[in-house]
Amino acid sequence: MAAERMVVVGGDAAGMAAASQARRLKGPDRLEIVAFERTGFTSYSACGIPYWVAGDVSDRDALVARTPHEHAERGIDLRMRTEVTELDVAGRRVRARELETGREYWTGYDKLVLATGASPLRPPLPGIDAPGVHGVQTLDDGQALLDTLARTKGRHAVVVGAGYIGVEMAEALVRHGYEVTVVHRDEQPMSTLDPDMGRLVHEAMTGMGITVVGGQAVTEIRTGEGGRACAVVTRDAAYPADVVVLGIGVRPRTGLARAAGLPLGDSGGLLTDLSMRVRGYEEIWAGGDCVEVLDLVSGRTRHIALGTHANKHGQVIGANAGGDYATFPGVVGTAVSKVCDLEIARTGLREKDAHAVGLRFETVTAQSTSRAGYYPGAEPMTVKMTAERRTGRLLGVQIVGREGAGKRVDVAAVALTAGMTVEQMNALDLGYAPPFSPVWDPVLVAARKAAKQIRTAD
Structure with a gap:
């Protein structure tokens, strides 16, 4: 046969x-x-x-x-x-x-x-294919960008887009000694977060010396000597660019x-x-x-x-x-990233996602720390939690903070997959010791706050 x-x-x-x-x-x-x-x-x-x-x-x-x-x-x-x-x-x-x-x-x-x-999304803009404009989808793309960085004398870089690739590439360019500007069309960077959490990312990136320009669609990549990119142009301004990196999405x-x-x-x-x-x-x-x-x-x-x-x-x-049997049941939308020392994580639905599918919900935001407050190295962390009104079913979690923040989203991802309520999350037996967490883990602080709000909601 x-x-x-x-x-x-x-x-x-x-x-x-x-x-x-x-x-x-x-x-x-x-x-x-x-x-x-x-x-x-x-x-x-x-x-x-x-x-x-x-x-x-x-x-x-x-x-x-x-x-x-x-x-x-x-x-x-x-x-x-x-x-x-x-x-x-x-x-x-x-x-x-x-x-x-x-x-x-x-x-x-x-x-x-x-x-x-x-x-990768590459809008049909003037200058989009000029030398000095790079995507970062493949290993060949990465090598081409490194080659450009090695031979470029100017120190201005513009990243177009502020999603995962955009913020990660902003850090990479900072590490190469560039003055970095991030230009994006949304209200805040990281549109996979709600705008209030994206604002925390904006503030942190600004504190790192990265210029973040939101609400601005790029209209042109201006070219100069030899046809190379020299500026990124929006409706309101032009930003000098010896290197342009596209992180618009795929x-x-x-x-x-x-x-x-x-x-x-x-x-x-x-x-x-x-x-x-x-x-x-x-x-x-x-x-x-x-x-x-x-x-x-x-x-x-x-x-x-x-x-x-x-x-x-x-x-x-x-x-x-191959003749065996397996299935892929679906996802809850978990993702984690970083820019310099800032960790960014999300899972489940944003507010606009919940609205889009007709869910009624409550949201809470909790401030906590990565370790016991008295333990050296404790870093601030913000956790936003969304839960379905009346049932209390967890709908989504977003976390922005320093070391120890990002991977905490995995607790929420498991809870979402299991269909847990915030009341059930509040009872989770998570590991505790001062070097790793406060007595109440930041995710549980948010769950407790969400459960209380669900109980008192109309």
């Missing part, structure tokens, strides 16, 4: 996790695996790029979990710098083009895995899927079932940054581009494609 063929489109986290898991379950005599990757790298941590640029990670190769050679040794036919340009769903085949030679060919499949990732890379007629959600991500099969297509799976996932709190699908999800998707896909 001839071996089945599984074709994987995309060689990063989701795609190669799927390929590796399927290979563990089925040998080459039962399952042939062909994977296409348009870049020169596989299985790397894009989330680590800002820390490599900053100098915390000294070697680019440290971000690579498994090289193309290592995948090949495990019996995966991995075709690098080869881009899939067309899906023929009816004929069960994909068209690929070798980027170095231009050669094109078709490859048939019995099982197809789409792990095409996400594309969108699902689903052009192939759209052209093939596969189902997409509101954000343009592929829609799958619990087994990560594309809805309505028994032989096609999708995972990683190109899909939408179920938000367990709101009950709606949403696009979240995170390596944690991508790796889990790949494991689920590989298990199912």
Whole structure:
């Protein structure tokens, strides 16, 4: 009996996790695996790029979990710098083009895995493609930025966008000795937080010497000598820039899927079932940054581009494609980041998310410290908690503080996944010792305050 063929489109986290898991379950005599990757790298941590640029990670190769050679040794036919340009769903085949030679060919499949990732948002502005303007989506992007930083004499840098990548890249540029300006269109940085919590991030970044300009949409990247970027222009001002870094966000890379007629959600991500099969297509799976996932709190699908999800998707896909069984039930939207010594974390719904799905809720904000107040190194921390009115069900938590703040969000993530109320959270038996926490952990301080407010709400 001839071996089945599984074709994987995309060689990063989701795609190669799927390929590796399927290979563990089925040998080459039962399952042939062909994977296409348009870049020169596989299985790397894009989330680590800002820390490599900053100098915390000294070697680019440290971000690579498994090289193309290592995948090949495990019996995966991995075709690098080869881009899939067309899906023929009816004929069960994909068209690929070798980027170095231009050669094109078709490859048939019995099982197809789409792990095409996400594309960085790059608005069609004058000067957006000028030398000195950088995205930071791939390892090649990171290397190009480092090369620019090494040869640039000026010391002004502008980051466009103030999400996770934007604030992380602001820190990286500060570490390189640049005067950094962050320009963004929202009221406050970190739009994944409520504005009142984003204001804390703004204040902290300003205290670090970073200029933060909110409520300003970029209209142009002005160019100067040699056509290089020299300023970022908004409606109200121009900010000098020897280097420009784009951190505006990403969108699902689903052009192939759209052209093939596969189902997409509101954000343009592929829609799958619990087994990560594309809805309505028994032989096609999708995972990683190109899909939408179920938000367990709101009950709606949403696009979240995170390596944690991508790796889990790949494991689920590989298990199912390899003849085993696994599911991915959904997410609660947990994320954590930092800018210099400020830690930023969130999980669950923001206020506007809760409004959008028709929930009635209460919010509280609690001030606490990372350790017992008398213990050396105790740092201030702000915890905002949102709970459903009457039921007290936890809906979301946001945390901004110094050392020890960020990973506290994991307690809230577990509580959200379990569907706990703030009253139940208040009774959690969390670890305590003065070097690690006050007697009442900051998350429990917020839960206690939220429970009281729920009890007294109309």
